[in-house]
Amino acid sequence: MIKFFRTLLQRSYLALIAIPFKLMPSLAYMAFNGQGSTAQLCRHIARQGIKRVLVVSDKPLVALGIVARAVDVLQEEGVSCIIYDGTLPDPTFAMVDAGLALQAQHSCDAVLAIGGGSSIDCAKMIASAASNGRDAKKLVGYFKVKTAPLPLFALPTTSGTGSEATIAAVISDPQSHEKCFIADPKMLPKAVALDADLLLGMPAAITAATGMDALTHAIETYISLWGSDTSNGYGYAAVKMIFDYLPRAYHKGDDAVAREQVALAAYYAGMAINEASVGNVHAIAHQLGRHYGTPHGLANALVMPEVLRFMAVAAQQPLANLGRLIAVADSRDDDRVAAGKFIDAVADLNRRLGIPEQLDALRDADIATIAADAVKEGSLYPVPILMSRNECQTILRSLLSSTEGAAALA
Template identity: 85%
Template sequence: MSKFFRTLLQRSYLALIAIPFKLMPSLAYMAFTGQGSTAQLCRHMARQGIRKVLVVSDKPLVSLGIVARAVDVLTEEGVSCTIYDGILPDPTFGMVDAGLALQAQYDCDAVLAIGGGSSIDCAKTIASAATNGRDAKKLVGYFKVKQAPLPLFVLPTTSGTGSEATIAAVISEEKTHEKCFIADPKMLPKAVALDADLLLGMPAAITAATGMDALTHAIETYISLWGTDTSDGYGYASVKMIFEHLPRAYRDGSDAVAREQMAIAAYYSGMAINDAGVGNVHAIAHQLGRYYSTPHGLANALVMPEVLRFMAKAAQAPLAKLGRLIEVAGSSDSDQQAADKFIEAVADLNRRLGIPEQLDTLREEDIPAIAAAAVKEGAGYPVAILMSRNECQTILRTLLSSSESAAALA
């Protein structure tokens, strides 16, 4: 099928599925920020009549005492807490089922996610499945959450995924590692706390990867075909904040101001996703996570510069605006020059944050299958230009290690 007809088919599909998104009511909920916002959120939960909460997190956050900061306040407020700390990166339906079993055993009437995107996505799915037949796999797709989920509250401990602000969750199949999407406005949390105190001391590598994840969301929503004034405003602000504050947070993990600004930037970019979706960067990054368990933020960071180069002409005007926003381009630059300068600024930010330019685990023999899956996924996103398999393979080959590239040419 020619690219013209593939594009025509994609635009028709996007126009159809955009209808319910455009008809959604404004997605707004309570957000607490600043020092002490963890306690504010917990007291808010108690005031809402919550009495038994399932806390969804991971073992490291329990060991570090992060989870206890919330549990102690909830306990003081008379709320009983059941801790489920079985979350690992790229949560699976098995993890969801384990959380559902605990929720049923202790009759929990709400869910609190404490952690990064994996914990938040798993908590969203547990809360939704608990009131919708308890089979999470039946919720895969758009608008499958018929009954209101259990009340969901979120304490993000990374500044990247934006899951605390989105209407979607990503859960993986155990055997195939395929990433499955569940999206419904009912999945939006009731309240969130953006507490910089939970982010202090985050390792530099995680700060870099999660921060570039947030930047990917901000850029992809800003150049999306579905962009709205609202999503553009969030994406625009997020890009500016990330370029200013991510290097600071990376250099000094105890910089509370930079941490708080990054938390807000990630929240903004998550809000933008609700209107504008994501794009080709995510389409490829999801496959790298599936094949090699590459952390999602790192995968996005690795892929983004080359994908933006591929999209530079189709998304030239918005990319040029971003170039002028972060002041790497001036009024005398043409849109093409400004867009190119912005893309190079993204690549330079990767380098400043210690993001590698190659993915050592990537294998030449896997590239055709990865590209086929990425092209299929990307066709469902509101991207300005579709990738062909050959174009996607070319992008992927820029990530090959020098030894793997030499072996492929031999």
């Protein structure tokens, strides 16, 4: 009975919050794809009449010369570049403020993000806060970006977060470790480049974690209660592309075709998020990042198989569709069997990519708190079925290391 009323309350909340999303104008912008598209994006920026760009990135990408590939082209086109390289994983409001200070000091009239999801999210907030009172914390929540941000452009150097294609950003509060969510269609970049040349040197472990992050987005949007023909089309295509090309990119990092296809899949999955949101996998993964600093893509990968098993009945039809899509199931399998084979394939892909089955940092003593926070967050997403705290705790305990699990039983 309690679960019935929780579900009824959640569906009422989702119906209410879905209204502004359904009324959003169609999201469209320019995307350059393929090797050499960095230069295309930079020339496009120059053609917009922009004179001074704040480049938001991180120190490793500056040291590797990745940032210079864009900056050199921009400068050749007569655009001045100011580099902010202070972004770190899980960007904070302090990093946003530091970027804002540089933007104001040099009167930058546009922002270019070069990096993974952290740099892109930080750039989104800098561009938005610059034209909305310069206090990023006041933009936390939905649809609070009242004035158009500075023109924002993105050059992703990982293939996973999809932030280059979404209307949202996540910024961390270093005191509470809370991840603050900001979403507004005005935050969508004006143009992006998916350049395989920038992805060729990505380490195998990062390739695996970010690729599984993209797969999580694709699956969660495909089984979402908010799924539409458009978002389902993006998610469906992304799942197939990731299963086909992520192992190739992982085992042979200089495979430009594989890199390009995984980048495009991450982009598709990001586009799907704009309509369909995410789900229970993210609800748990966010807490693992908050408590232990677990990288987001790795956390999603660790959690996903068990969460999908928990949702196997509620999301049976779409999971079965995906099983047949990647050919681990066929027309002779009923939906229950096909869905199970797809979930097994996700777990097998984790193993093939070197993703561990346990999280060494996880402590049994923390599980009750983590589960409570995950259940609370999950209730805000259009998931096929809500988790109870006990169900979430069971999922989490499956991730305990053998040593910690034995200690918990002692």
